[in-house]
Amino acid sequence: MAIFLAMVLSSAQNGTIGTFQTYKALLKAMLSHIKHSDEKQRWLLASTLLNTTLAITKITWGLVMESTLVTADGIHSISDVFSALLILLALYFSAHRSERFPYGLHKLEDMAALLGGLGILFAGYEIIHSVFFEQGIRTPESIWSTIGFIAAILLIQTVFYYAELKAARRLNSPGVRADAINWLGDIGAGLVVIFGLVAHHYAIPYAQEAAVMIIILMIFQGAFDVFKEALLSLLDAADMAIEKKVRDLVIAEPGVTQIKRLTVRKSGSVYFANIELSIAETSIIEAHKQIDNIVDKLHKEIEELESVTIHYEPDHPPYQTIVELLAADKKTLSNRFGATPWLHVIKKHPDGSLISNLLIENTSKDAPKGKAFLLAAWLISRHTDTVIMGQADLDENIVALFKSLGMTLKQVATDPVYQ
CATH class of the missing domain: 3.30.420.130 (Dinitrogenase iron-molybdenum cofactor biosynthesis domain)
Structure with a gap:
C-alpha cells in the first residue's frame, strides 16, 4: 500500500500515465476474481473502485491546482481505500488454503496493514513538513472552481453512501454497513476543505492551516486504527466484544450447562472460535445435532466468524x-x-x-x-x-x-x- 501511495503521488507530480496503467491492471485482477462473487463483495469492490478513483482525482487536482488542502484530503481518502482493499484481500486469500496453511492466509492482511499504515503516516508527515517547515500552505488561484470540484465529489460520495447503506440493510451485512459508514469520514473531510477555502477567501486568519490540521488528525487517526487492529491480530489478542457475543449465544442454547473454555482468535478481518463446553444431552447422536445447531447459529449471527471448533463433554453430576x-x-x-x-x-x-x-x-x-x-x-x-x-x-x-x-x-x- 505504501508503494501504491508513492506511485500515485509520483505519477501525479510528473504528469505521467504510469499510475493509470497500474490502476487499470489492479482493476482487471480484482474484477476477474469477483466477477462471479456474491452481492456483498460486489458492493465492496464498487466502493473501493469509486474511492480509489476519487482519491487519485483529488490528489491530481491538488497537485495541479497547487492546493494543499485538496491534496491532504486525497491522501486521507487513500486510507479509506486501503481499508476497503484489506477486506477484498481477505475475501480473496481466505479461499487459498493448503496442507501447510490450513487456516488460510488471513494474516497477510494484517502484515499489509502495518506496511500501509506506515505509508499513510509518512504521507501525513510530508504534508506537515511541507506546510509548517517549508513552502507553507498552497492556495489554488481559482478557489471557487476548486470548491465546485469538491462539492461535486461530495455529491457523488453522499449518493453512494445512501445506496450502500440501503444495500447493507437489505443484505443484513455488517461488513457492507461498516464500509458505507466509512464514507462519512470522507464526506466530513470534504466539508472541512470547503470550509477552509471559503474562510480563506474571506480573509479569516489561519483558516486553511486549521483545516489542514483537522484532516491530518483524521489521517493519523486512520493510520492508528489500522496499526492497532493489525498488531492486535498478529499478536492473537482476544477481541472481548466478539468473545462476549459468542459466549452469550452459546450459553443461551438449551442444554448447554457450562462453558469451560472459550477463545476467539482474530486473523485479518475474520475470527476463529475454539469452545469447550458441557451439555446435558447424553445421547451422542443428539449431542452432535445440538453442537451443529450451535455452530450454525454462531455463523448466522456473527458474519465475520470463519471457523468454529467445539469440544463437548456430557454434563456430569456433582457426585x-x-x-x-x-x-x-x-x-x-x-x-x-x-x-x-x-x-x-x-x-x-x-x-x-x-x-x-x-x-x-x-x-x-x-x-x-x-x-x-x-x-x-x-x-x-x-x-x-x-x-x-x-x-x-x-x-x-x-x-x-x-x-x-x-x-x-x-x-x-x-x-x-x-x-
Missing part, C-alpha cells in the same frame, strides 16, 4: 456413581457383563460419604441379543464413573468406549460387595 455387577445371590461379583442379573448402584459425595445405595435388576439380561451394549448404554446414561465386576473376557469395543468416556472398569476376583 460419584459406582455400579457393581452382581450374580443371582446379590452378593457375589458377576463374571458376566450383559447377562448379569443384578446392579448395585452406589452414589457418593466427593468426600466419600454415601448418598444412596440401591439394588436394581438388570433388564438388559433378557434381551435376545446385544445384552452387553444395552447395559453399556444404560451405564453411560447414568453417568457411571466406576464399573466393578468379576473376571471376564469383555468386548474390547466396550472397554475402549468406557476408556474414551473416562469411565473406570475394575475386574476383580469374587470379593465382598461394598456396603
Whole structure:
C-alpha cells in the first residue's frame, strides 16, 4: 500500500500515465476474481473502485491546482481505500488454503496493514513538513472552481453512501454497513476543505492551516486504527466484544450447562472460535445435532466468524456413581457383563460419604441379543464413573468406549460387595 501511495503521488507530480496503467491492471485482477462473487463483495469492490478513483482525482487536482488542502484530503481518502482493499484481500486469500496453511492466509492482511499504515503516516508527515517547515500552505488561484470540484465529489460520495447503506440493510451485512459508514469520514473531510477555502477567501486568519490540521488528525487517526487492529491480530489478542457475543449465544442454547473454555482468535478481518463446553444431552447422536445447531447459529449471527471448533463433554453430576455387577445371590461379583442379573448402584459425595445405595435388576439380561451394549448404554446414561465386576473376557469395543468416556472398569476376583 505504501508503494501504491508513492506511485500515485509520483505519477501525479510528473504528469505521467504510469499510475493509470497500474490502476487499470489492479482493476482487471480484482474484477476477474469477483466477477462471479456474491452481492456483498460486489458492493465492496464498487466502493473501493469509486474511492480509489476519487482519491487519485483529488490528489491530481491538488497537485495541479497547487492546493494543499485538496491534496491532504486525497491522501486521507487513500486510507479509506486501503481499508476497503484489506477486506477484498481477505475475501480473496481466505479461499487459498493448503496442507501447510490450513487456516488460510488471513494474516497477510494484517502484515499489509502495518506496511500501509506506515505509508499513510509518512504521507501525513510530508504534508506537515511541507506546510509548517517549508513552502507553507498552497492556495489554488481559482478557489471557487476548486470548491465546485469538491462539492461535486461530495455529491457523488453522499449518493453512494445512501445506496450502500440501503444495500447493507437489505443484505443484513455488517461488513457492507461498516464500509458505507466509512464514507462519512470522507464526506466530513470534504466539508472541512470547503470550509477552509471559503474562510480563506474571506480573509479569516489561519483558516486553511486549521483545516489542514483537522484532516491530518483524521489521517493519523486512520493510520492508528489500522496499526492497532493489525498488531492486535498478529499478536492473537482476544477481541472481548466478539468473545462476549459468542459466549452469550452459546450459553443461551438449551442444554448447554457450562462453558469451560472459550477463545476467539482474530486473523485479518475474520475470527476463529475454539469452545469447550458441557451439555446435558447424553445421547451422542443428539449431542452432535445440538453442537451443529450451535455452530450454525454462531455463523448466522456473527458474519465475520470463519471457523468454529467445539469440544463437548456430557454434563456430569456433582457426585460419584459406582455400579457393581452382581450374580443371582446379590452378593457375589458377576463374571458376566450383559447377562448379569443384578446392579448395585452406589452414589457418593466427593468426600466419600454415601448418598444412596440401591439394588436394581438388570433388564438388559433378557434381551435376545446385544445384552452387553444395552447395559453399556444404560451405564453411560447414568453417568457411571466406576464399573466393578468379576473376571471376564469383555468386548474390547466396550472397554475402549468406557476408556474414551473416562469411565473406570475394575475386574476383580469374587470379593465382598461394598456396603
